[in-house]
Amino acid sequence: MSASEKIWTAGLVIIGDEILSGRTHDKNIAQVASWLQVQGIRLAEVRVVPDVQEKIVEAVNALRADNDYLFTTGGIGPTHDDITVDAVAEALGVEVVIHPTARGILEKYYADKGGLNEGRLRMARVPEGADLIPNRMSGAPGIRLGNVVLMAGVPHITAGMLDALTGELEGGAPLITETIGCWVAESEVANILREAEQAHENCQIGSYPFFREGRVGANFVIRSTSKDDLQSCIDTLCDGLSTAGYDFTPGGI
Amino acid sequence: MSASEKIWTAGLVIIGDEILSGRTHDKNIAQVASWLQVQGIRLAEVRVVPDVQEKIVEAVNALRADNDYLFTTGGIGPTHDDITVDAVAEALGVEVVIHPTARGILEKYYADKGGLNEGRLRMARVPEGADLIPNRMSGAPGIRLGNVVLMAGVPHITAGMLDALTGELEGGAPLITETIGCWVAESEVANILREAEQAHENCQIGSYPFFREGRVGANFVIRSTSKDDLQSCIDTLCDGLSTAGYDFTPGGI
Known part of the structure; x- marks a missing residue:
């Protein structure tokens, strides 16, 4: 943007x-x-x-x-x-x-x-x-x-x-979002999330924890109006999760 | 009240x-x-x-x-x-x-x-x-x-x-509500509702229309902190509906 x-x-x-x-x-x-x-x-x-x-x-x-x-x-x-x-x-x-x-x-x-x-x-x-x-x-x-x-x-x-x-109102570039799911307590990866967001000023990352099947997990939702910035932020986040030893699911859990 | x-x-x-x-x-x-x-x-x-x-x-x-x-x-x-x-x-x-x-x-x-x-x-x-x-x-x-x-x-x-x-916060008399259901378009009985409410200053009547089973109907929700005022308002409303020839269902539809 x-x-x-x-x-x-x-x-x-x-x-x-x-x-x-x-x-x-x-x-x-x-x-x-x-x-x-x-x-x-x-x-x-x-x-x-x-x-x-x-x-x-x-x-x-x-x-x-x-x-x-x-x-x-x-x-x-x-x-x-x-x-x-x-x-x-x-x-x-x-x-x-x-x-x-x-x-x-x-x-x-x-x-x-x-x-x-x-x-x-x-x-x-x-x-x-x-x-x-x-x-x-x-x-x-x-x-x-x-x-x-x-x-x-x-x-x-x-x-x-x-x-x-629909189509009658003037707007800007639609916000696009991608979700990365991870079977992790969000509190374990708070630093990784914060650093990925801080490195991409046109992106926001939201963290949405859940409890399912007796386990804790979270979906991380990355939002941007720029497709390139969004992908770069996702890459940084996924690299961070991999390096720390966590598996993740593109598209969310 | x-x-x-x-x-x-x-x-x-x-x-x-x-x-x-x-x-x-x-x-x-x-x-x-x-x-x-x-x-x-x-x-x-x-x-x-x-x-x-x-x-x-x-x-x-x-x-x-x-x-x-x-x-x-x-x-x-x-x-x-x-x-x-x-x-x-x-x-x-x-x-x-x-x-x-x-x-x-x-x-x-x-x-x-x-x-x-x-x-x-x-x-x-x-x-x-x-x-x-x-x-x-x-x-x-x-x-x-x-x-x-x-x-x-x-x-x-x-x-x-x-x-x-629960029970830790100071409050007043709880608001009590009763619902009267009626198979009627709310637009047919708008006057009856308004008059019943105006006659009872401690009561509010909300009208909530619905479409079910191919028919229009509405639930009228009467709210008050006073049980007596609530009953009086319900009586006025039900009298008005009866006089105009409508059946109604206490408790709502």
Whole structure:
């Protein structure tokens, strides 16, 4: 990676009392993070906040100031606790308006399901100036306003919205990763890891220990935007492990 | 809940590039949240930050200023990317010291595994003044300094540390919840939900839609610290659903 190459980053705000209560296990962090990597955008921070407007506004403003993109999941449904649109409009300093295309989508979707009502019409509300993100699953669209992207909280609907956004966002070189697995306590090889990372400033090495089959092991994940630097770091790491007498498994264990 | 009753809250900082890369699916938010509820402490916000000291310091200071407790998971292992202790010590303005009891635990644990080395000794480092949280799983203890609690990132080790802390923290009345399930599109009953919540200021109602067996449905989760208020809110909600002609399932679907 040259010094001038821009690293694109995103923040993610997850809106939902159900995550903070422990009732619902979050699945969106991992799927948004994995999707962003392929777009060449790095997930830099996640905040999980309750269904409280001032908390959402605060998190949205903090993370969009620090990053190229700001994603939210949750709180764009039809019920009283769905306040993401209001909070993001406040954060951006714009009005909430009914998006005519969204209204049309919802009218059609609900035509044989009892028609539009006050709650359902809420899902056509957007911050003024926003575009829609198609939702093949359940009618109500996601919302994009420049570098701010509002998605559903239900993971398979979120996934559909990410699909619709694929290739639409400007990013940098995707981060590439390789994994080296080793049946060793990570504490035995901490020096080898540190030295390999320090010798390659464009690479990071993460160490992820595990206990399996009654033995301790670890996967070492090497990350870089440069294929050459990545390979050089892997070579240094593997040389270090070999010299110290450890076998390792390319691809991880 | 009387107006004077204190609501105890906690913030959680999850430290780990592996979560932000999408490589590892977080399991700690849900388990920490559920455990806190039983202690009468509400999880108010979560931040997931990378293995970067200034980012950890910033998140720790923001969330401990806003809450009664601050928990962290991750980054207390033996490798170069384990910097939580350094970051929390910086946030608290104290030195990092070797805790003699932690050193003793690790010496014993590693006695037949090659002994202590530089990496392993890192796991005896604590912010000055801290106490230890026992770790039955893998030797290296968690750390507690007043209302700041540092735990491992590997979920089953985190679970053991939460066990060890059970009953040790002051909290308030536990939040109690009941669920009412209904085979209805939540958008059909948004008004009923909003009115039931507005009539009970000590209760929150969350609406969690799902698609199953080719049909739409939703679970309505009612939360309160008062059993009486909770029951009254449930009664209002169920009356509203009945009057509108919907069947519902106490306990949820």
